[in-house]
Amino acid sequence: MKDIKSSRGRELEGRTVILCVTGSVASIEVPSLARELMRHGAEVNAVMSEAAEKLVRPETLEWATGNPVVRRLTGKTEHVRLAGKWKGKADLVLIAPCTANTMSKVAVGIDDTPVTTIASMALGGGIPLVICPAAHEPMYKNPAVVSNMQKLMERGVDFVGPRIEEGKAKMASIDEIVQAVLRSFTRKDMQGKRVVVTGGPTVEFIDPVRVITNLSSGKMGLALAMEAWRRGAEVSYIFGGGLHPPDFIRSRRVLTTKDMLDAVLSEIKASEADAFISAAAPGDLAPMTPAENKIPTQEGEIDLKLKPTPKIIDNVRKRWPKLCIVAFKAETAPSQGDLKQAAKRFMHHAGADLVVANDVSNGKGFGADTNSVLILGGRTTRKLSERPKEQIAKVILDMVAARLKKNTR
Ligand SMILES: Cc1cc2nc3c(=O)[nH]c(=O)nc-3n(C[C@H](O)[C@H](O)[C@H](O)COP(=O)(O)O)c2cc1C
Numbered sequence: 001m002k003d004i005k006s007s008r009g010r011e012l013e014g015r016t017v018i019l020c021v022t023g024s025v026a027s028i029e030v031p032s033l034a035r036e037l038m039r040h041g042a043e044v045n046a047v048m049s050e051a052a053e054k055l056v057r058p059e060t061l062e063w064a065t066g067n068p069v070v071r072r073l074t075g076k077t078e079h080v081r082l083a084g085k086w087k088g089k090a091d092l093v094l095i096a097p098c099t100a101n102t103m104s105k106v107a108v109g110i111d112d113t114p115v116t117t118i119a120s121m122a123l124g125g126g127i128p129l130v131i132c133p134a135a136h137e138p139m140y141k142n143p144a145v146v147s148n149m150q151k152l153m154e155r156g157v158d159f160v161g162p163r164i165e166e167g168k169a170k171m172a173s174i175d176e177i178v179q180a181v182l183r184s185f186t187r188k189d190m191q192g193k194r195v196v197v198t199g200g201p202t203v204e205f206i207d208p209v210r211v212i213t214n215l216s217s218g219k220m221g222l223a224l225a226m227e228a229w230r231r232g233a234e235v236s237y238i239f240g241g242g243l244h245p246p247d248f249i250r251s252r253r254v255l256t257t258k259d260m261l262d263a264v265l266s267e268i269k270a271s272e273a274d275a276f277i278s279a280a281a282p283g284d285l286a287p288m289t290p291a292e293n294k295i296p297t298q299e300g301e302i303d304l305k306l307k308p309t310p311k312i313i314d315n316v317r318k319r320w321p322k323l324c325i326v327a328f329k330a331e332t333a334p335s336q337g338d339l340k341q342a343a344k345r346f347m348h349h350a351g352a353d354l355v356v357a358n359d360v361s362n363g364k365g366f367g368a369d370t371n372s373v374l375i376l377g378g379r380t381t382r383k384l385s386e387r388p389k390e391q392i393a394k395v396i397l398d399m400v401a402a403r404l405k406k407n408t409r
Contacts, residue, residue, distance in 0.1 A: 002066040006041040013041035016090040020115040023051025026097035026134040026171035031064035049113040083121035093122040097134035097171040107148035140169035183230040189401040191232035194271040197225040200241035204286035216281035217367040218243035223393040236267040257282040257309035275324040317351045327352035330360045
């Protein structure tokens with residue numbers, strides 16, 4: 001059933017993924033994996049080893065992908081139809097889960113199952129191959145398997161996972177595999193670049209249990225961190241709030257603006273960052289003296305005196321005069337002209353390379369999945385009408401990648 005195609009995104013539209021399944025218990029997760037790839041627009045063709053058929057029904061995979069499943073090679077030369085040298089060949093071969101057995105066979109050029117034959121076609125025909133291993137830990141650590149994996153890595157095979165847990169090398173999560181597939185189709189224009197990204201709100205304590213915060217969700221920061229990761233950058237994501245990044249993104253959760261500042265300074269220093277993208281909404285004001293104990297409310301009104309928190313961008317710019325900085329400016333601006341003026345002033349004051357300005361009046365921007373923004377950079381201004389934050393992240397990172405490229409010339 002293909003009715004769910006592109007329901008989550010169109011990134012894989014026009015792409016065919018051959019999803020090869022081998023004899024690991026993790027194969028029971030494959031129908032969900034196939035469906036998730038389809039939700040991002042992919043056409044999925046499943047290929048199974050005989051051992052896989054004992055664990056997951058071919059009928060389930062046929063239903064999940066909406067395509068016939070290749071269970072053995074016949075006079076129809078299914079391997080050539082799917083992965084031969086012709087215009088309609090697949091764009092990616094994904095083996096998930098991949099047994100220790102199949103990994104080793106592929107590494108030494110044995111093809112005696114439909115899966116190993118497809119892998120052989122991919123390696124010989126230049127189709128990207130992504131492998132998601134799954135095995136009991138001792139099998140995965142077998143020195144023969146380790147050295148075979150090494151061989152495959154040297155030949156450019158991309159490995160996703162496994163997670164070592166409960167004595168098992170478990171297949172990577174569906175989310176991680178889907179992200180790796182998206183990444184393999186993304187231009188790697190930030191390969192080798194190190195980027196620190198912030199996202200989400202901070203909190204400032206009134207007393208040990210009460211805080212002042214804001215309505216930022218962290219969706220923009222996370223979209224930027226993910227897009228930078230897909231483009232090959234080494235990403236450190238520092239965030240506040242409840243929207244956690246996936247495990248494979250290096251991240252740190254913080255509470256207060258001061259915590260965020262300390263984390264940003266130490267990450268930029270440790271990673272020798274090339275760019276800092278400040279998409280977080282750190283609280284600008286904090287209670288002057290937070291109460292040590294929970295404030296009783298029986299006595300009625302209380303006065304709260306606020307002081308400004310440290311400015312993260314100012315501190316970063318002071319220490320790294322040449323770092324590429326992207327700053328976000330949220331304004332309750334009645335007109336585009338006002339927003340542009342506010343962004344210009346901010347750009348000048350903060351010394352940012354790019355300023356992304358958005359109007360947050362009437363609940364716009366904060367917490368939503370979409371936004372409309374003005375991006376100021378040097379003498380250019382780009383206006384992006386309302387669109388998903390993921391698409392805004394792509395435009396911003398195109399501009400960052402272009403700047404970093406210029407700086408390295
Ligand atoms: C229930 C069950 C679960 C298995 N799980 C795994 C596994 O996670 N990883 C692995 O490498 N082998 C696993 N095996 C062993 C493989 O199925 C076996 O090595 C088989 O020959 C692999 O064939 P294939 O690579 O062609 O699929 C499992 C076997 C059974 C019966």
